[in-house]
Amino acid sequence: MLELQNVCFEAEGKQILRDISLTLEDRFVAVTGPNGGGKSTLAKIIMGIDQPTSGRILFDGTDITGMSISDRANLGISYAFQQPVRFKGLRVQDLLKLASKKDTTVTEACSVLSEVGLCARDYMNRELNSTLSGGELKRIEIAMVLARGTKLSIFDEPEAGIDLWSFQNLIHVFEKMYEKIRGSILIISHQERILNMADKILYIKDGSVAAYGAKDQILPQLLKNQDSSTCKVLTDKLAEGKKEVPVA
Numbered sequence: 001m002l003e004l005q006n007v008c009f010e011a012e013g014k015q016i017l018r019d020i021s022l023t024l025e026d027r028f029v030a031v032t033g034p035n036g037g038g039k040s041t042l043a044k045i046i047m048g049i050d051q052p053t054s055g056r057i058l059f060d061g062t063d064i065t066g067m068s069i070s071d072r073a074n075l076g077i078s079y080a081f082q083q084p085v086r087f088k089g090l091r092v093q094d095l096l097k098l099a100s101k102k103d104t105t106v107t108e109a110c111s112v113l114s115e116v117g118l119c120a121r122d123y124m125n126r127e128l129n130s131t132l133s134g135g136e137l138k139r140i141e142i143a144m145v146l147a148r149g150t151k152l153s154i155f156d157e158p159e160a161g162i163d164l165w166s167f168q169n170l171i172h173v174f175e176k177m178y179e180k181i182r183g184s185i186l187i188i189s190h191q192e193r194i195l196n197m198a199d200k201i202l203y204i205k206d207g208s209v210a211a212y213g214a215k216d217q218i219l220p221q222l223l224k225n226q227d228s229s230t231c232k233v234l235t236d237k238l239a240e241g242k243k244e245v246p247v248a
């Protein structure tokens with residue numbers, strides 16, 4: 001469904017993404033890897049926030065490389081930021097209506113909110129401002145993505161900045177989303193519980209694909225060697241020409 005062909009990205013003289021080629025067609029793909037490896041940049045390139053220096057991006061067979069963010073959104077890609085956006089004066093139900101691009105009824109908005117574990121009565125008329133906690137904002141952002149119902153939903157570290165209690169609830173939200181979502185989810189995360197939900201794991205390091213394959217193959221490797229040797233094992237296998245790294 002989404003295909004990256006030899007995608008490179010350079011900024012301020014630094015090579016941030018190096019020759020990334022991969023196909024994303026599973027329902028749930030988790031992207032992980034060390035800090036600064038290029039995960040968020042990859043997500044921004046897919047959404048069109050950054051443009052690749054070279055390479056091509058295809059979505060459902062259409063070349064979207066030069067397309068704007070809004071054109072990509074219209075084609076069915078949505079993006080939830082690491083830090084959710086707050087719109088002054090805008091209420092939760094307004095945001096959900098905007099997201100779904102149709103005249104969402106109160107019942108529909110309530111249903112989306114309850115899917116992310118928020119009581120519609122308490123939140124529908126809340127303004128999107130600093131009175132909402134980080135965990136609440138995260139859920140509202142996820143509700144927005146659900147309301148949009150796009151073919152590809154990208155989440156950048158949804159667990160960032162929320163407490164343990166909210167994290168446990170967030171996991172349930174994603175488990176539920178996995179069952180309900182019609183399209184695919186690409187989620188950047190460092191959390192084992194989120195990685196564990198994925199069909200496939202993409203491991204990005206130093207701007208390159210260090211490993212990409214079924215969760216059952218990649219995750220045990222990552223957990224076994226939670227240090228630089230993990231990268232080495234996986235990278236060595238790739239050097240042997242295997243894009244999908246089997247467990248050694």
Ligand SMILES: Nc1ncnc2c1ncn2[C@@H]1O[C@H](COP(=O)(O)OP(=O)(O)OP(=O)(O)O)[C@@H](O)[C@H]1O
Pocket residue numbers: 011012014016033034035036037038039040041042
């Ligand atoms: N526009 C830019 N100009 C200069 N450097 C950039 C730019 N965008 C990203 N970088 C750098 O590219 C590297 C990769 O950044 P990116 O945010 O993609 O990493 P990440 O894997 O998402 O990291 P983290 O896990 O910490 O969120 C970092 O060193 C970052 O500082």
